[in-house]
Amino acid sequence: MNADALKGGFANAPVGAAHGFRAAMNAMARPGKIEVVAGAVPPAPMSAAAGVLLLTLCDPETPVYLAGAHDCEAVRQWIAFHVGAPLIRPERAVFALGTWDALAPLDQFAIGTAEYPDRSATVIVEQLELVAEGAVLRGPGIKDTARLGLPDVSVFQRNAMMFPLGLDFFFTAKDRLVALPRTTKVEAG
Amino acid sequence: MLDLSAKSPENAAEMSEYNFAYLDEQTKRMIRRAILKGLAIPGYQVPFASREMPMPYGWGTGGVQVSAATLTPEDTLKVIDQGADDTTNAVSIRKFFEKTAGVATTEETSDASLIQTRHRIPETELSEDQILVYQVPIPEPLRFLEPSEVETRKMHSLEEYGLMHVKLYEDIAKHGAIATAYAYPVKVEGRYVMDPSPIPKFDNPKMEMAAIQLFGAGREQRIYALPPYTKVVSLDFDDYPFEASKADHACDMCGAEESYLDEVIMDDAGNRMFVCSDTDYCAGRRAAGHVGAQAVADREIGQ
Numbered sequence: 413m414n415a416d417a418l419k420g421g422f423a424n425a426p427v428g429a430a431h432g433f434r435a436a437m438n439a440m441a442r443p444g445k446i447e448v449v450a451g452a453v454p455p456a457p458m459s460a461a462a463g464v465l466l467l468t469l470c471d472p473e474t475p476v477y478l479a480g481a482h483d484c485e486a487v488r489q490w491i492a493f494h495v496g497a498p499l500i501r502p503e504r505a506v507f508a509l510g511t512w513d514a515l516a517p518l519d520q521f522a523i524g525t526a527e528y529p530d531r532s533a534t535v536i537v538e539q540l541e542l543v544a545e546g547a548v549l550r551g552p553g554i555k556d557t558a559r560l561g562l563p564d565v566s567v568f569q570r571n572a573m574m575f576p577l578g579l580d581f582f583f584t585a586k587d588r589l590v591a592l593p594r595t596t597k598v599e600a601g
Numbered sequence: 602m603l604d605l606s607a608k609s610p611e612n613a614a615e616m617s618e619y620n621f622a623y624l625d626e627q628t629k630r631m632i633r634r635a636i637l638k639g640l641a642i643p644g645y646q647v648p649f650a651s652r653e654m655p656m657p658y659g660w661g662t663g664g665v666q667v668s669a670a671t672l673t674p675e676d677t678l679k680v681i682d683q684g685a686d687d688t689t690n691a692v693s694i695r696k697f698f699e700k701t702a703g704v705a706t707t708e709e710t711s712d713a714s715l716i717q718t719r720h721r722i723p724e725t726e727l728s729e730d731q732i733l734v735y736q737v738p739i740p741e742p743l744r745f746l747e748p749s750e751v752e753t754r755k756m757h758s759l760e761e762y763g764l765m766h767v768k769l770y771e772d773i774a775k776h777g778a779i780a781t782a783y784a785y786p787v788k789v790e791g792r793y794v795m796d797p798s799p800i801p802k803f804d805n806p807k808m809e810m811a812a813i814q815l816f817g818a819g820r821e822q823r824i825y826a827l828p829p830y831t832k833v834v835s836l837d838f839d840d841y842p843f844e845a846s847k848a849d850h851a852c853d854m855c856g857a858e859e860s861y862l863d864e865v866i867m868d869d870a871g872n873r874m875f876v877c878s879d880t881d882y883c884a885g886r887r888a889a890g891h892v893g894a895q896a897v898a899d900r901e902i903g904q
Contacts, residue, residue: 426620426622426629442828469637470630471630552790552832553828
């Protein structure tokens with residue numbers, strides 16, 4: 413194993429994860445609100461924010477799917493050491509990580525069942541940057557409207573129509589993250 | 602592990618034998634995942650693997666686990682039981698987190714970043730920076746109508762809530778009005794019928810708030826959540842609309858007319874008084890010079 417895989421976890425796991433979760437919860441509760449996180453230094457191409465999400469939310473009970481360039485030896489080893497999550501094919505993944513293009517098609521991920529809509533994948537989309545302008549967001553967690561630059565609009569409109577089933581998204585770039593749960597109604601800005 | 606021994610002496614009472622906020626990290630991750638799915642599906646009860654806590658079921662083990670998974674060392678915690686900061690349940694939970702998480706605590710609603718509550722929403726309006734954690738005894742609103750979990754889960758999936766309306770209708774048929782006064786069922790975002798925990802129905806309209814609301818039921822192993830500004834509608838009928846009722850009285854201590862009141866029996870002769878159930882709200886008003894009927898009477902006796 414590459415010695416670099418042993419680095420880049422939380423210096424103080426309970427406190428790092430508590431701060432990471434607060435940011436993730438605020439993001440999920442307020443779609444479109446960009447949060448800044450710290451504490452994880454994962455190998456490229458994974459962003460620091462995606463690293464914080466994995467360290468905070470994933471463990472041996474949560475199979476993770478790595479898409480495209482993220483499915484590399486350095487990332488696999490880092491996850492094996494710091495997270496311990498099994499890597500798995502997309503249909504069985506609880507979390508999926510990759511760029512928008514690499515994650516497609518999104519209908520390969522679990523959207524939950526009518527009786528257990530929570531048994532759905534959380535998709536972490538790596539981006540170069542997050543911008544608070546573009547598509548118009550409405551729904552729970554948003555007072556009037558919020559704005560967020562999205563890689564596509566129709567995909568999220570279809571996702572919202574499946575409610576209460578559907579996927580929940582985090583978008584990550586460098587040390588910043590933002591969320592888009594299935595409840596958010598998206599319109600082209 | 603968090604090195605608590607390096608901390609300043611004012612945290613000397615803190616227990617270093619435990620992980621931060623008592624629960625182990627894997628348990629917290631499991632609870633955190635449930636909270637996120639709860640926020641993504643407002644009103645839906647997410648199953649979680651509730652742990653044994655060092656307090657009995659019915660003492661807020663669900664709320665405590667949600668708080669433990671949500672607290673950061675910088676938080677200021679407030680705990681209320683029926684609106685009061687000084688009752689046994691509130692005091693013991695506050696002490697629990699003072700010892701195991703080393704967080705600051707307060708009795709003032711506006712100073713708290715995380716408020717754990719049993720059966721009340723504070724009178725003071727909550728802000729965007731606050732989190733409200735409810736202790737929930739029975740999370741399933743349909744449970745007393747349909748004892749089978751298999752059936753109630755099916756009813757939620759099919760959005761089959763007719764039984765709940767029949768129950769409210771029977772209230773009207775028997776009592777002439779909807780007699781349900783607490784744990785009054787609500788519909789969230791036009792989809793899931795949810796139990797707001799046994800808060801008085803007076804508090805129901807406050808649930809459309811700026812703060813994040815998290816609900817934990819320890820014995821029943823369920824977590825659910827409301828993101829800020831989520832649409833929460835109390836079930837009713839066109840001809841019998843929902844009414845947020847309270848005792849028709851002013852607080853005898855602080856004179857407040859808009860707050861939820863507790864009725865206190867004063868003696869064997871049937872004398873009674875009404876006081877704000879929210880102790881922080883009442884104390885704040887009295888400190889600001891507001892005086893209620895009983896306080897005026899006491900003052901006259903004193904003179």
